[in-house]
Amino acid sequence: MDTDNHPVMKKPRTTTTHTVLVRVTAWGMAAFHIYTGIFGIFESILQRSTHVCFAMLLVFLLITPGRQKRTALPPWYDWIIIGLVLATVGGVMADASDIASRYAYVTPLTRWQVIAGGGGILLLLEAARRSMGAALPLIAVVFLLYVFIGPALPGILSHQGFSIMWAIDHIFYTTEGIWGIPAGVSATFIVMFIIFAAFLEQSKGGDFFIDLALGLFGTSRGGPAKAAIIASGFMGMLSGSAVANVVTTGTFTIPLMKRLGYGSRFAGAVESVASSGGQFMPPIMGAAAFIIAEFIGMPYIEVAAAAAIPAMLYYFSAFSIVHFEALRIGLTGMPADELPRVRNTLIYGVQFVVPVGILVYLLVQGQSPMRAGLWAIVTTILVSFCRRNTRLGPRRILTALESGAKGAVQVAIACATAGIIIGVLTLTGLGMRFNSIILMISQGSLIITLVLTMITSLILGMGLPTVAAYIIQVSLTVPVLTQNFGVNPLAAHFFIFYFAIISAITPPVALAAYAAAGISGADPLKTAVTACRLGLAAFIVPYMFVFAPSLLLVGTPAKIALAVITSTAGVVALAGAVVGWLLRQAVAFERLLLLGAAIGLIKPGIWTDIAGAALLAVVLASQALRGRRSAAAS
Numbered sequence: 114m115d116t117d118n119h120p121v122m123k124k125p126r127t128t129t130t131h132t133v134l135v136r137v138t139a140w141g142m143a144a145f146h147i148y149t150g151i152f153g154i155f156e157s158i159l160q161r162s163t164h165v166c167f168a169m170l171l172v173f174l175l176i177t178p179g180r181q182k183r184t185a186l187p188p189w190y191d192w193i194i195i196g197l198v199l200a201t202v203g204g205v206m207a208d209a210s211d212i213a214s215r216y217a218y219v220t221p222l223t224r225w226q227v228i229a230g231g232g233g234i235l236l237l238l239e240a241a242r243r244s245m246g247a248a249l250p251l252i253a254v255v256f257l258l259y260v261f262i263g264p265a266l267p268g269i270l271s272h273q274g275f276s277i278m279w280a281i282d283h284i285f286y287t288t289e290g291i292w293g294i295p296a297g298v299s300a301t302f303i304v305m306f307i308i309f310a311a312f313l314e315q316s317k318g319g320d321f322f323i324d325l326a327l328g329l330f331g332t333s334r335g336g337p338a339k340a341a342i343i344a345s346g347f348m349g350m351l352s353g354s355a356v357a358n359v360v361t362t363g364t365f366t367i368p369l370m371k372r373l374g375y376g377s378r379f380a381g382a383v384e385s386v387a388s389s390g391g392q393f394m395p396p397i398m399g400a401a402a403f404i405i406a407e408f409i410g411m412p413y414i415e416v417a418a419a420a421a422i423p424a425m426l427y428y429f430s431a432f433s434i435v436h437f438e439a440l441r442i443g444l445t446g447m448p449a450d451e452l453p454r455v456r457n458t459l460i461y462g463v464q465f466v467v468p469v470g471i472l473v474y475l476l477v478q479g480q481s482p483m484r485a486g487l488w489a490i491v492t493t494i495l496v497s498f499c500r501r502n503t504r505l506g507p508r509r510i511l512t513a514l515e516s517g518a519k520g521a522v523q524v525a526i527a528c529a530t531a532g533i534i535i536g537v538l539t540l541t542g543l544g545m546r547f548n549s550i551i552l553m554i555s556q557g558s559l560i561i562t563l564v565l566t567m568i569t570s571l572i573l574g575m576g577l578p579t580v581a582a583y584i585i586q587v588s589l590t591v592p593v594l595t596q597n598f599g600v601n602p603l604a605a606h607f608f609i610f611y612f613a614i615i616s617a618i619t620p621p622v623a624l625a626a627y628a629a630a631g632i633s634g635a636d637p638l639k640t641a642v643t644a645c646r647l648g649l650a651a652f653i654v655p656y657m658f659v660f661a662p663s664l665l666l667v668g669t670p671a672k673i674a675l676a677v678i679t680s681t682a683g684v685v686a687l688a689g690a691v692v693g694w695l696l697r698q699a700v701a702f703e704r705l706l707l708l709g710a711a712i713g714l715i716k717p718g719i720w721t722d723i724a725g726a727a728l729l730a731v732v733l734a735s736q737a738l739r740g741r742r743s744a745a746a747s
Contacts (some may be wrong), residue, residue, distance in 0.1 A: 114319050115647050117477055120703055122614070130186055130187050131183070131186045131187075134174060134186070135171065135174050135175060135515075136172050136511070138167065138171055138174060138518075138549060139171060139514065139515040139518035139519055140511065140515060140518070141515050142168070142171070142372065142518040142521070143165065143308055143514035143515070143517055143518045144165035144323075144514070145164075145167065146164070146165060146304050146305060146308065147308075147487070147490075147514075147700060148237055148389060149301075149406075149483075150305055150483050150484065150487040152487070154300075154301055155209075156209055156210065156213055156484070157213070157288055157292065157297060158205065158209045158213050158288065158292050158459070159206060159209035159210075160300050160301065160530075161288075161291075161292040161296040161297050161299075161300045162202055162205040162206045162209060162292060162299075163206050164300035164304065164525055165202060165237070165291070165292075165296060165300070165525055165526070165529045166198065166199070166202040166203055166206060166298065167518070167525075168240070168521065168522045168525035168526050168529075169198045169202060169236065169237065169256065169526070170195060170198060170199075171238065171241045171518065171519065171522050172240040172522060172526065173187065173191050173194050173195050173243075174195070174245055174520075175519070176243040176244060176525050177243075178191075178243065180242075180243055180246070189226050189296045192730035194239070196237065196421065197232060197236060198233075198236055199583070200229065200232075201229045201230070201232045201233035201235075201236060202233050202236070204229050205233070205286075205292075206709075210227040211733050212286055215284070217282055217286065217288075218279065218282060218283070220280065222278050222281065222282055222286070224665075226281075226286070227277065227278050227281055230281035230282070230284070230285035230286060231277070231281055231285075233285055233291075234257075234281070234285060234291070234533065235283060235528060237291065237526070237529055237533070238250040238253060238254065238530065238533075240526050241253070241526050241527070241530040244521060244522060244523050244525060244526050244670045245526065245578060245581075247745045249527065249530050249531075249578075249581055250283065250530065252534065252585070253530055253533045253534055256533065256534045256537040256538075256543075257280075257533065257536060257537060259541065259543065260275055260280045260537055260541060261274075261277075261280075263541055263543075263742070269549055269550065270543075270546060272541045272542060272543070275540060275541070276354075279540075280540065283378050283536055283539075283540045284532075284533055284536040284537070284540070286538075289536050289539050289540075290532050290533060290535065290536025290698070291529050291530075291532040291533060291534070291536065292529075292532065293532045293535055294404070294407050294408065295404060295528035295529070295531050295532055295535070295537070295580070295584045296525070296528045296529045296532055297405050297407070298403045298404045298528070299521070299524050299525045299528040299529075299580075300525070300546065301482075301483050302403035302413075302481075302482040302486070303403060303404075303481055303524055303528075304502075304517075304518075304521040304524075305482070305486035305487060305490075305520065306403075306481050306482070306486045307344050307494065307517050307520045307521045307524070308486070308513070308514065308517030308518070308520075308521070309468070309489045309517075310517070310520070310725050311473075311513045311514070311516040311517035311520060312490050312493045312494065312505065312510075312513040312517070313465070313468065313493055314513070314514055314516070315505060315509045315510075315513040315516070316465070316493055316496075316497040316503045316504075316505050316509070317462075317502070317503045318460065318462070318465035318468070318493065318503075319348055320462075321458065321461070321462030321465045322344055322347050322348065322465070323340070323344040323348075323365065323366075324453040324458045324462070325453075325455065325458050325459070325462070326339075326340040326341075326343040326344040326347075327340040327344075327369075327457050328452055328453045328454060329343075329454050329455060329457035330343065330465075331446060331451075331452040331453075332446040332447060332448075332449050332452065333446050333447060334436060334439035334440060334441030334444055335372070335373070335435045335436055335438065336376060336446040336447050336452075337366060337369035337370045337372075337373050337374070337375075337447060338366075338370050338373075338380070338383050338435040338438075338439070339432060339435055339436070340366065340369075340381055341362065341363075341366035341367075341370065341384055342383065342386075342387040342428060342431050342432055342435065343385055343387075343428075344362055344366065344387075345358055345359075345362045345363075345366065345387035345388045345391060345540065346386060346387050346390055346391045346394050346428055347391070347394070348362050348388075348391065348425060349497060353393065355385070355389040355579075355617040355618075355624070355625035356382070356388075356389070356612070356617070356624050356625050356628045357386045357634070358388035358391060359384055359385055359625050359628040359629050361379075362384070362385040362388070362545055363385075363388070363508060363628070363629055363632050364632055366380075366383075366384055367380045367381060367446075367629065367632045367633050368632075369383050369386075372632065372724065373444060373446075373447060374442065374444045375438075375442075375633035376635070377633040378630075378633070378635040378636065378639050378640050378643050379438065379643060380629075380633050380635075381562075381629035381630045381632065381633035381635050381640040381643075381644075382618075382626065382629070382640050382641075382643035382644035382646075382647050383553055383647060384627040384629045384632075384633075385437060385617070385618050385622050385623070385625040385628070385629040385640070385641075385644045386431050386618060386644050386647045386648045387428075387431060388617075388629075389615065389617045389618055389625050389648070390424065390427045390428060390431070390614070390648070390651070392579055393420050393423065393424050393426045393427070393610065393611060393614060394420075394428075395417035395418065395420045395421050395424060396414070396417045396472065396473050396476060398416075398417060398420060401434060402416045402417050402420065403482055404476070404580065404583070405526075405583075405603075405606050405607075406586065407611065408587055408606065409602055409603060409606060411603070412479070413476060413482050414476045414477055414479075416603070418606070418666060419603055419607070419665040419666050419667075420665075421666070422664050422665070422666065422673075422676070422677055422680070423607070423611070423654050423655075423658060423664060423665070425677075425681075426654050426664075426680055426681070426683075426684050426715070427650050427654065428646070428652055429681060429684050429685075430648075430649070430650035430684035430687055430688055431647055431648065431650075433537075433684060433687075433688035433689075434647050434688040434691055434692055435687050436688075437688055437689060437692040437694040437695070438692050438694075439546045439699065441692055441693065441694045451499075456571045462500075462503075464496035464497075464499045465493075465496065467492055467496050468489045468490075468492040468496065469487055469489070469620075470495040471485075471489055471492045472486065472488070472489040474484050475488055475489075478645045493505070494510065505528075511536065519526070519594065523578060524578070524580055524596075527578045527580055527581040528580060528581070528584065530581065531580075531581045531584040531585055534584075534585055534586075534588070535584065535588050538589070539588075544588050544589060544592065547589050547590075549676070551565060551566075551590065551593050552597060553591065559598045559600075559659075562593060562594065562598065563594075563608070563656060563659060565590075566586070566590045566593075566608065566609060566612075566735045567592065567612050567655075569585075569586065569589070569590065570582065570586055570608075570609045570613050570616070571612050571615065571616045572616075573585055573586060573613065573616070574612065574613040574614070574615070574616025574617070574619075579610075579613045579614050579616075579617070582613035582616065583609060583610045583613045584614065586609040587606065587609070590605075590609060591605045591606060591609065594608070594659075598703055600659055601659075601662045601665070601667060603662070603665055604658050604659045604662050604665055604667075605659070607655065607658065607665065608655045608656075608658075608659055611651060611654075611655045614651075614654065615648060615651045615652065618644035618645055618648055619641070619644060619645060620638055620645070623637075623641035623644065623645075625644075626640045626641035627640070627641065629644075636717045646691055649687060649691055650687055650715075653687070653711075653712065653715055654680075657715050657716045657717065660716065660717075661676070661717035661718060663675075663676040663717050664680065664717065666675050672717070675717070675722070676717040679714045679715075679717070679726075680714060680715050680717070681720045681723060682709070682714050682725075682726070682729065683711045683712070683713070683714030683715035684711065684715065686707045686708075686710040686714060686725070686728075686729050686732075687707070687708070687711035687715070688713060689704075689707045689732075690704050690705075690707035690708040693708065695733070695736055695739065696732075696733065696736040696737065697739070697740060698738055699732070699736070703732050703735055703736065706729075706731055706732050707728075707732055709724075709725070709728050710725045710726070710728035710729040710732065711725070712725070713725025713726075713728065714726065714729070
């Protein structure tokens with residue numbers, strides 16, 4: 114038989130070659146970051162360009178121009194693109210020392226450097242389009258066009274104008290553009306934590322946390338839904354992607370919820386809310402906390418600590434809603450014999466707590482996040498040998514390295530592409546002009562400014578990864594909040610970050626809710642609306658910590674403790690208002706009073722706390738009275 118002309122026999126060889134090529138590239142990317150984690154990072158431009166170069170190569174090896182997953186070797190035109198990536202971004206790697214030492218804007222670029230810089234920008238935009246869709250690259254293109262058409266625009270949007278060489282120099286050959294802070298954080302901290310999450314997954318650590326959550330809460334009312342909230346919150350913290358978490362933990366938790374008696378729409382909404390919230394669950398926060406810490410200039414562990422109360426309120430609200438919903442529709446828990454036993458689960462997998470504990474300990478001790486992530490990886494490998502089927506042998510280690518590198522690709526491309534936008538903002542001064550536009554619309558009102566900021570964060574988050582949406586907003590709206598209104602910098606950053614996250618469940622483009630609907634079989638839009646109802650606390654709490662940063666651990670211990678107590682009571686009241694249940698079914702006026710109580714209690718302040726507590730007491734008294742009347746009548 115002529116095997117060379119036999120398509121059935123020829124395809125496996127091509128596929129195998131492609132698989133090997135992808136694996137070697139991914140292993141190279143992971144090995145580069147492990148090496149720099151051990152021996153220290155390289156000069157900024159070299160570290161960041163190498164990171165982005167690996168990510169771009171993986172995009173063009175793995176994804177077709179039609180954004181389909183590639184299973185065979187690329188066609189000839191993609192090989193040309195791969196060669197151009199090596200010539201342009203690889204050229205920055207090769208000349209990193211000279212680029213770092215040259216006088217930007219003073220030493221003119223050569224003709225080749227101008228061509229390479231322009232080509233590199235276009236290649237990055239194409240990599241972004243293939244890996245994330247058209248939204249982010251289109252926004253970047255609009256900003257790039259602004260560099261050249263800005264002088265012709267009227268009034269506040271006009272600028273002095275810049276040559277092509279000057280624009281390319283700023284965006285492609287300095288740390289003000291593509292190789293800026295976002296790419297730097299992605300190339301150091303974030304990638305190490307993504308690799309750590311991959312190692313934890315390969316060692317079956319994720320299964321341990323899911324089984325533990327089911328064992329703890331499965332027998333209670335609405336048990337699988339509560340377990341989904343806990344497990345998805347933890348896994349979402351590691352993955353940093355709401356959609357990725359939905360399609361992993363959701364394939365297990367959503368059928369369990371439906372089997373217990375929850376509707377398809379409610380089950381999908383619970384999973385999407387829990388998965389989205391994982392991105393602001395300390396201590397890892399989906400690795401976005403590293404970018405926040407870098408922008409603010411404060412230790413990472415302080416950023417993670419500040420997120421603790423808002424994250425607790427978010428998840429306690431969802432937990433309460435699930436509990437009240439179970440009471441409302443009369444659900445019970447799952448039979449104990451169908452659930453993992455907590456004792457056996459702990460005996461089997463308690464060792465997986467150690468890597469997370471080591472990670473938190475090192476961060477608290479002031480170690481760099483990159484070094485803490487590296488030690489967490491090492492610890493995961495060591496504890497995996499406690500059991501035969503969790504053991505990370507050479508094959509599983511290589512799989513984890515490959516999975517980690519692939520998982521870092523989208524974040525790397527998003528951060529680098531967002532760098533284009535930031536570069537245009539700093540080059541043209543558009544950021545300051547945008548501040549003036551917001552102030553003009555809001556007429557100096559903080560609440561109107563916050564609403565406008567919320568809307569732009571939600572819109573950006575609908576089409577962009579959370580990290581990219583946050584980075585763009587940092588340059589556009591944070592200065593308005595901090596400089597013009599005196600908002601606490603951490604509160605301002607968290608405000609836009611939280612709404613960028615919540616966009617994953619906000620219609621009309623609620624990606625996490627839509628992914629959950631695909632598993633549950635419910636209507637996607639209705640699932641997203643239900644998810645917004647379940648995650649209502651996330652739409653309220655950010656406003657509260659702007660007006661009273663005690664929710665971010667800013668203030669005296671007594672003030673912070675009071676904020677925790679009253680806000681916790683507030684989210685219970687909010688859950689009761691959403692579901693229509695507290696001690697029993699709530700009538701219309703009780704639900705309105707519960708909503709008022711929630712707002713009063715969540716917002717720190719002695720008078721609002723008193724008002725909220727009074728309203729909650731009225732509802733409790735009303736329901737208790739109705740309960741006694743019902744008992745007497747029967």
